Amino acid sequence: MNASVEPHPLTALIARRHWTATMFLTRVDACHRALGHGGIGTRKEKVCRWVAGTTPYITVQLAMAEVFGVDRREVHHRGWPDWLLLAFHDDRVVLESAWTPVGTVKALENLGGPVDRRGFLVASTGTLAAIVAQWATAPSSTSAPAAGRRVGRQVVELFDTRLDALRHLDDQVGSGQAYDAATAELRLIIRILAESAYTDDIGRRLYAAAAEASRLAGWCAYDAGHTAAAERHFVAALRAAASASDDTMAAIVLAFWANLRYARGDARGALGLLDGALSARGKITSPRVMAMLHARRARAHSKARESVAAFRAVDAALTAYDRAGPAADDLSGMYWVTAGELHQVAASSALTLKDPRRALAHFDAAFSHHDPYDPDREARGAAIYLARKSAAHLALGDIDAALESAHEVVGRMGGVDSARGSSTLDELRAELGKHQQARAVQEFLGLTA
Missing domain, CATH: 1.10.260 (434 Repressor (Amino-terminal Domain))
Structure with missing residues (x-):
C-alpha cells in the first residue's frame, strides 16, 4: 500500500x-x-x-x-x-447500519474494494460516543440463512488458525502484504456468514472471527497511513464483536481504535473509546486485555498532557498484568502483551510528557524485567521504541547514546513495510538534525538520507 x-x-x-x-x-x-x-x-x-x-x-x-x-x-x-x-456515502453504511447481524454483514460487505487512501478520521468525537453507546446496548443474537451448506467447528477453527498466522505475518513483514491477506480472509468469512447454515454458537464464533479479521485489517491500514480505511474497519469490527456477544473481542477492537485516535490528535476521543471498553470490565475474560486497555489509557492521557492520570494508568496496567497467568492460558492474540511491552508504553508516555529520565528508566526495565520485551518478535515495533529511546537520550544531551539507538532503528526497519516506522525514522532524523555540528550525526544523516 x-x-x-x-x-x-x-x-x-x-x-x-x-x-x-x-x-x-x-x-x-x-x-x-x-x-x-x-x-x-x-x-x-x-x-x-x-x-x-x-x-x-x-x-x-x-x-x-x-x-x-x-x-x-x-x-x-x-x-x-x-x-x-x-x-462520503460509503462511510454512512458502515457508521449507520443497524446493530443487528444483518446490519453487521451489510457493514462488513461495504469494506470491500481497493484500500481507502484518505488520511483523515471519518468519525467525529460525537459519533464515537454514539457508536460506543450503540455497542453497549446492541442485542446479542446471530442470524444464519435458512438454507445453505452447514458449517461447524472445524471451519471456525481453521479461520482461527489462519488469523493467528496473519497476526504473526504482520509482525514480520509489516502492513502492506498483511492488509491484503486480512481483507481476503474477511471476505471469505463474510461469505460464510451470508450463505451458510450454522448453530448460534458457531455463528457467534464466525462473527468473532470477522471482528478479528476486520480489526487486523484496520491495524494494517493505520500502520500504512490510511486513516479512513482503518477507522471503517474498526467500526465494522466492533459491530461484528457485538453480533458475537464477545465483550473481550470488542475491548480489543476499542483499544486498537483508541491507538489510532490519539495518534491522530484526538486524545479525548481515544479516552472515550477506552472508557467504553472498561465499562464492560466484568465481562472481559483476559487479564492481558485489561492491561492493554490501561496501557492505552496511559498513552492517551500522555497525549492530552495529563501526567498524573497517565502514570496512574501505567500502574493500573502493570497491576492488571500481575494477575495474568502464562501466555499459553490467555487469548492467542495477546501473545505480544508482556511486562516489557507495558514498560515500553510507559516509557513512550513519559517521553511525551517531557520526562526523559523516567522514560529511559522504563526503556531499561522493558529488557531487564523477567518477562522482557522481545525485539525479535516485531521489527517495526522494536524500531519505533528504539527511536523514542534515542529521542530520550537526545533530550538529555547524550548524543552518542542517541546515535547508538538510531543505528539500531535503521537495522530493524530494513525490509519492513510500515508508514508509521518510516515516519518515526523521519522524525528522529529531524531531531538529530539539530545536532549536525557532531560529525557522527552528519554521517548518520548521510547514511539514512
Whole structure:
C-alpha cells in the first residue's frame, strides 16, 4: 500500500468527483447565488485557504452542502469540516447500519474494494460516543440463512488458525502484504456468514472471527497511513464483536481504535473509546486485555498532557498484568502483551510528557524485567521504541547514546513495510538534525538520507 494520504476531507471530495478546484467553485458559486447570497468567485486559492484551516462563511458552507447533497441542517449541527464527512456515502453504511447481524454483514460487505487512501478520521468525537453507546446496548443474537451448506467447528477453527498466522505475518513483514491477506480472509468469512447454515454458537464464533479479521485489517491500514480505511474497519469490527456477544473481542477492537485516535490528535476521543471498553470490565475474560486497555489509557492521557492520570494508568496496567497467568492460558492474540511491552508504553508516555529520565528508566526495565520485551518478535515495533529511546537520550544531551539507538532503528526497519516506522525514522532524523555540528550525526544523516 502507498503511504500517501489525503490531507483534508474537502480535497478528497473534490478528487472523488474528478473536479478541479475551479470546477468545484463554479458549482458552489452557482448554488450560493441561487440561495440569494450573491457570487463568491472561483479563484482556486479559496480552496487552498479552506484546506489550510480557514473556515468558509456559513453561507458558503450551505452552498457546498447543496453541491455535495448533504442536509443543510447538518452544517449547523456538526460544524466545519465535520459535516463534510456526510458526503462520503460509503462511510454512512458502515457508521449507520443497524446493530443487528444483518446490519453487521451489510457493514462488513461495504469494506470491500481497493484500500481507502484518505488520511483523515471519518468519525467525529460525537459519533464515537454514539457508536460506543450503540455497542453497549446492541442485542446479542446471530442470524444464519435458512438454507445453505452447514458449517461447524472445524471451519471456525481453521479461520482461527489462519488469523493467528496473519497476526504473526504482520509482525514480520509489516502492513502492506498483511492488509491484503486480512481483507481476503474477511471476505471469505463474510461469505460464510451470508450463505451458510450454522448453530448460534458457531455463528457467534464466525462473527468473532470477522471482528478479528476486520480489526487486523484496520491495524494494517493505520500502520500504512490510511486513516479512513482503518477507522471503517474498526467500526465494522466492533459491530461484528457485538453480533458475537464477545465483550473481550470488542475491548480489543476499542483499544486498537483508541491507538489510532490519539495518534491522530484526538486524545479525548481515544479516552472515550477506552472508557467504553472498561465499562464492560466484568465481562472481559483476559487479564492481558485489561492491561492493554490501561496501557492505552496511559498513552492517551500522555497525549492530552495529563501526567498524573497517565502514570496512574501505567500502574493500573502493570497491576492488571500481575494477575495474568502464562501466555499459553490467555487469548492467542495477546501473545505480544508482556511486562516489557507495558514498560515500553510507559516509557513512550513519559517521553511525551517531557520526562526523559523516567522514560529511559522504563526503556531499561522493558529488557531487564523477567518477562522482557522481545525485539525479535516485531521489527517495526522494536524500531519505533528504539527511536523514542534515542529521542530520550537526545533530550538529555547524550548524543552518542542517541546515535547508538538510531543505528539500531535503521537495522530493524530494513525490509519492513510500515508508514508509521518510516515516519518515526523521519522524525528522529529531524531531531538529530539539530545536532549536525557532531560529525557522527552528519554521517548518520548521510547514511539514512
